[in-house]
Amino acid sequence: MAATPASPATGGDDRRLAELRALIASHKRWDLAFAGVGILCLAFGVAAFVALFLEMAIDGFPRLSWDFFTSFPSRRAGSAGILSAWVGSLLVMLVTALAAVPLGVGAGVYLEEYAPRNWVTDVIEINVTNLAGVPSIVYGLLALGLFVYQFGLGQSILTAGLTLALLILPVVIVATREAIRAIPIAIREGAYALGATKWQTTSDHIVPYAMPGILTGVIIGLARAIGETAPIITIGALTFIAFLPPSPVGTDFPFLNFEWLTSPFTVMPIQMFNWTSRPEEAFQLNAAAAGLVLVVMTLAMNALAIWLRYRLRKNIKW
Amino acid sequence: MGRVDPDRLNYKFSRNLKERFIEGVLFLAALVSVLTTLGIVFILVWESVTFFRQVPVWSFLTDTMWTPLFSEPRYGILPLLAGTLVTSAVALAVAIPVGTVIAIYLSEFAPFAVREVAKPFLELLGGVPTIIYGYFALLFITPLLQSIWPDLPGFTMLSAGLAMGIMIIPYVSSVAEDAMRAVPMSLREGSYAMGATRFQTATRVVTPAAISGIAAAYILGISRAVGETMIVAVAAGMQPNLTFNPAEPAATITAYIVQVALGDLPHGSIGYQTIFAAGLMLFLLTLGFNVLGHWMRRRYREAY
Numbered sequence: 001m002a003a004t005p006a007s008p009a010t011g012g013d014d015r016r017l018a019e020l021r022a023l024i025a026s027h028k029r030w031d032l033a034f035a036g037v038g039i040l041c042l043a044f045g046v047a048a049f050v051a052l053f054l055e056m057a058i059d060g061f062p063r064l065s066w067d068f069f070t071s072f073p074s075r076r077a078g079s080a081g082i083l084s085a086w087v088g089s090l091l092v093m094l095v096t097a098l099a100a101v102p103l104g105v106g107a108g109v110y111l112e113e114y115a116p117r118n119w120v121t122d123v124i125e126i127n128v129t130n131l132a133g134v135p136s137i138v139y140g141l142l143a144l145g146l147f148v149y150q151f152g153l154g155q156s157i158l159t160a161g162l163t164l165a166l167l168i169l170p171v172v173i174v175a176t177r178e179a180i181r182a183i184p185i186a187i188r189e190g191a192y193a194l195g196a197t198k199w200q201t202t203s204d205h206i207v208p209y210a211m212p213g214i215l216t217g218v219i220i221g222l223a224r225a226i227g228e229t230a231p232i233i234t235i236g237a238l239t240f241i242a243f244l245p246p247s248p249v250g251t252d253f254p255f256l257n258f259e260w261l262t263s264p265f266t267v268m269p270i271q272m273f274n275w276t277s278r279p280e281e282a283f284q285l286n287a288a289a290a291g292l293v294l295v296v297m298t299l300a301m302n303a304l305a306i307w308l309r310y311r312l313r314k315n316i317k318w
Numbered sequence: 319m320g321r322v323d324p325d326r327l328n329y330k331f332s333r334n335l336k337e338r339f340i341e342g343v344l345f346l347a348a349l350v351s352v353l354t355t356l357g358i359v360f361i362l363v364w365e366s367v368t369f370f371r372q373v374p375v376w377s378f379l380t381d382t383m384w385t386p387l388f389s390e391p392r393y394g395i396l397p398l399l400a401g402t403l404v405t406s407a408v409a410l411a412v413a414i415p416v417g418t419v420i421a422i423y424l425s426e427f428a429p430f431a432v433r434e435v436a437k438p439f440l441e442l443l444g445g446v447p448t449i450i451y452g453y454f455a456l457l458f459i460t461p462l463l464q465s466i467w468p469d470l471p472g473f474t475m476l477s478a479g480l481a482m483g484i485m486i487i488p489y490v491s492s493v494a495e496d497a498m499r500a501v502p503m504s505l506r507e508g509s510y511a512m513g514a515t516r517f518q519t520a521t522r523v524v525t526p527a528a529i530s531g532i533a534a535a536y537i538l539g540i541s542r543a544v545g546e547t548m549i550v551a552v553a554a555g556m557q558p559n560l561t562f563n564p565a566e567p568a569a570t571i572t573a574y575i576v577q578v579a580l581g582d583l584p585h586g587s588i589g590y591q592t593i594f595a596a597g598l599m600l601f602l603l604t605l606g607f608n609v610l611g612h613w614m615r616r617r618y619r620e621a622y
Contacts, residue, residue, distance in 0.1 A: 027515045034517045038423025041416045042436055048484045049443050052454045059457075106347030114341050115348070126612075127352050133538070133608040134601065135545020137572050138358060140579070141597040145361035149585055166354050173351065197333060199340045220445070227447025230547035230572065234579045234593075269449045269548075276453050276552055284457060291450050302445040306438045 056295065060288030068289060072242040073271065077282030082290050084241045085271035088157070089226055091245060091260060092267055095161020096168065096225050101218055104169050105207070108176025108214075113202055132170035139167045140234025148235055155236045157245060158261040163231050168221035175217020179210035212312045216305045223301035227294060229269035241266040268294045362601055365594035372588060378595065384558040384574070386592045387581075393592065395599055397558040401475065401568035402603075405550050406543035408479025408564050409486055413539050416483075417490030418532070424491070425498035426520040437492075444488035452552030455481035460553065473555030473567035482549050490539045497531020498524050530615050537611035541604045547572035571600045 071081025107128075115121040143163035153159045183206060191201040207214075245263035268290060275287035370378070373393045381394025420440070424433050459477040464470045501524050509519040525532065555567030556577045569577070575593045583589045 027518070030517045031515050034520070035423070035427050038419055038427055041419040042423065042432075044416060045420065045440065045443060045484070045487055049439075049446075051458065052446070052450065055454060055458045056450070103347050103350050106344045107351060110341075110344035110348040114344055124348050124352055127355050129612065130605065130608055131351055131355060133541050133604060133611075134358065135541075135547070135572065135604055137545065137547045137575055138362075138597055138601050138604075141575070141594060142354070142358045142361050144579075145365060145594070146357055166350075169351060169354070197337050199337055223445055227445075227449065229447070229449045230551075230576065233576055236579055269447055272449055272453070273548065273552065276449070276456065287453060288457075291453055294447055295450055298445055298447055299442055302442050303438075306441060310438075 053295065056288045056291045059285050060290070060292040063285055063289035064292065073266075073274075074242075077280060077286055080275075080283075080286055082268065082271055082293065084244060085266050085268045085290065086293070087244055088241070088265035089267040091157050092160045092164065092232075092265065093222055093226055095158060095261070096164040097218070097222060099162055099165035100168050100172050100221065103165070104172025104218075104221075105176050105214055107169070108173045108180065109202060109207065111173070112177050112180040113198065113206060128170050128173050132174070135230075136167055136228055137230040137234055139163055140231030142166070143231060143235045154262060155264060156262045157265045159235055160232050160237060160265065160267070163235060164225040164228060167228065167231060168225050171221035171224065172214075172217050175220070176210065176214050179213025179217070180206055182213065183209050212308055216308045216312070219301050219305040219308070223298045223305070226267075226301070227269055227298050229273055232267060232270060233273070237264075237266060237270055268297075358601065362594055362598040365591050366598045369588065369591035369595045373595075382560050384569075386589055387578075391588075393595075395571075395596065397560040398569060398571045398574055398596065399599070400560050400562060401550070401554065401558070401570040401573070402544055402600075404562055404564050404568065405475045405479045405482060405546075405554060405570055406540065408476060409482035409543040409546075410536075410539060412480060412483025413486035413490050413543075414536055417487045417535070417539070418494060420487065420491040421494035421498060421532070421535075422520050422525065425495045426516060426524060440488040440491060444485075444492070446485075448485065448546060448548040449552070451481045451485050452478075452549045455549055455553035467565075470565055471555075471567055473553065474565055475550075475554045475568055476564040478550045478552075478554035479564060481553065482543055482546050485546070485549070486539045486542050489542055490535045493535035493538055494528070494532045497528040497535065500531065501527045534611045534615045537607050537614065541607040541611070544607070545572065545600060545604050547576060551576040571596050575600075 067079075068081045069086065070083055071079060072083050073085075074080040107124075111121065111124065111128075115124070140163065143159055143166075147153045147159040147162060148155060153162075187205055187209065188201055191205055196204070241264060245260040245265060247260070272287050272290040272294060275283045275290065278284070378393055378395055380396070381392055382396050383392035383394050384397045385392045420436075424436060428436065455477045456473075459480055460470070460472060460474060463474070463477055470476070505523055505527060506519055509523040514523070550570045551573040554570065554573065556569045556573055557567060558574065559566060559568035561568060574596055578589065578593045
């Protein structure tokens with residue numbers, strides 16, 4: 001600042017300047033320190049995840065073979081497999097998806113497009129929020145009291161599928177509502193201007209445009225359902241199942257049968273829990289292998305959902 | 319002019335009928351969630367009422383022994399409650415500090431690329447089934463702790479709590495971060511214009527402005543910890559034990575329900591009813607936390 005009139009350069013100004021610089025430097029050190037702590041915390045999360053995955057992969061990977069997927073559980077750890085578990089998981093997920101998707105999407109569409117502003121709607125909305133916070137084991141108790149004993153459905157695939165459907169219903173509803181809310185009002189106005197009814201607008205425009213968002217929610221919900229153990233244990237699912245439910249597809253007319261719905265079953269997480277809680281190390285290796293399969297399944301589903309969402313965010317510009 | 323084709327009127331009538339019908343069906347779908355809540359409350363209260371006819375509520379809440387399957391049964395919920403409390407406290411001692419720091423870092427400090435990678439990664443961490451964390455606690459964390467501290471028993475609340483804490487980090491960090499990102503940019507710009515650093519802006523401007531959302535994130539975390547089942551059932555043991563020492567094994571409310579469900583109790587026996595009484599306790603606890611979180615978010619929401 002050569003233009004300023006030469007101030008009497010005293011030692012006091014220099015000192016104040018030095019103090020100021022020191023203050024700024026110390027504040028910047030705080031910034032740096034916090035950034036370091038932040039990275040450390042993130043690294044802790046990453047390290048925990050890597051440790052969890054590696055621990056299971058190292059123990060379980062040697063057990064993974066074709067036989068492991070095609071054998072029933074056994075008293076001998078070496079010849080035990082997860083056939084009944086993954087078939088059970090698949091069938092339960094089928095029931096869950098068939099029940100949760102129509103109910104969840106229907107409820108989401110109703111709340112966004114149809115619901116009048118009144119206390120009934122308020123009750124439904126608060127209720128969905130609260131249901132999302134109910135521990136999963138409480139759903140198990142509901143299913144035990146209601147489905148198993150009141151409705152007499154027994155400890156069947158149908159009971160388990162419906163229980164998990166109720167559990168993931170809030171996830172599907174919230175995803176549907178968010179996807180619908182992102183659609184601009186002009187789309188609806190355009191449809192109404194052409195004389196479409198509310199349902200025509202909804203079924204021809206709103207739901208198809210919201211589909212990727214809904215799909216993301218459904219996948220995340222199913223990924224959660226496939227790993228849920230507590231509610232299924234609570235309804236009293238058996239842990240040792242050495243047979244398969246009757247096949248849903250038959251060779252005779254009408255090629256479909258529904259006996260499998262009432263069949264006893266086991267699922268992947270229960271099989272893993274069973275093996276984990278045994279003291280013999282050989283069974284714990286089986287647990288690691290089953291866990292590895294389970295974690296790869298859920299991670300793949302979650303990754304698919306995340307990828308869908310990212311693609312969605314990039315592509316859609318209204 | 320003026321004459322309306324009767325066919326058109328009929329068409330309109332059937333069209334309206336169909337619209338009404340569809341609206342009704344969609345309303346029923348929305349009603350299922352309300353029916354679920356009513357079902358939960360009804361079943362828990364119904365079975366608990368028969369339980370409380372035999373066991374006075376007062377002794378249920380104050381007795382210090384929980385031995386419903388013994389020949390001389392005692393029905394005091396306190397040991398299970400203590401187990402739930404200790405494991406949750408350990409979990410929160412991990413999840414709240416780490417989750418908060420991650421939220422502040424991702425929202426205020428992290429470069430765009432780090433955030434884009436870290437957020438989905440944390441989401442994945444939150445999507446891992448809890449039985450996997452249970453396995454991890456029992457066969458990785460416990461041996462690790464035993465190598466430092468050889469006296470530690472094979473089942474311990476400490477290791478279950480730590481695994482639970484890791485599980486809850488993503489829930490806390492993502493809700494807290496959303497709350498911080500919702501703070502308008504102008505507040506940050508104002509703070510920077512006054513010469514504040516990033517750290518000062520983050521701790522003195524953004525965090526106070528987002529405090530309701532952050533509190534809601536903590537309460538969500540508490541509610542998760544209280545209701546978590548498989549981790550504690552696998553790693554903390556299934557023996558009711560009235561203690562506040564996290565190194566000891568103890569059963570939680572949820573672990574007790576699992577233990578009973580694994581056995582073969584006849585429907586209608588008092589042992590069968592105990593799990594509904596325990597479940598009612600659990601439901602009321604988590605409901606209390608959820609309502610508190612909801613209320614806090616409303617009460618302290620700053621309007622911009």
